[in-house]
Amino acid sequence: MLTDTLIEDDRWTAAELAGLSxxxxxxxxxxxxxxxxxWEISILGCDDARITVLNGDFRDRPQPTNVLSWPSExxxxDAAGAVPDLPQPGFDPELGDIAIAYETCAREASEGQKPLSDHVTHLIVHAVLHLLGYDHIRDEDATLMQATEVEVLGKLGLSDPY
Known part of the structure; x- marks a missing residue:
């Protein structure tokens, strides 16, 4: 199994975070x-209080956010808009860790008038891409990352979230 999901907030069990991830x-x-x-990825299904602490500790932004990711490397x-160097099998299989906050995700899904499962799927795709070196700080990188997200979501039968 690719993902190992730890549920700290029981609402994630009902939302089927493990299967969606x-x-x-x-x-x-x-x-x-x-x-x-x-490969292996660890997923933490938590609440806004927990992700606020994590966001403060690791990004110096003590506020809730929807998802955080910590790549293993x-x-x-280097070049803006270039595809990151993907990991090679045979070494450390751990790609990294992801934390996702229930309240923020549920609120964003409601505001966007989309099913929670669709929004969570998008956020996990987004976070996995971060683990693989994709980013959205530079405009060219954001364009590549968003296009890749849309392609993956399309293969899952989900519409463009942008």
């Missing part, structure tokens, strides 16, 4: 030509 992460890796069986591309 496995499906989204598998689709993302497969889309990029990586065999999901070669830096994989970003």
């Amino acid at each position: 496995e499906r989204a992460a598998t689709a993302t890796l497969a889309h990029l030509g990586l065999d999901p069986a070669d 830096e994989r970003g591309a």
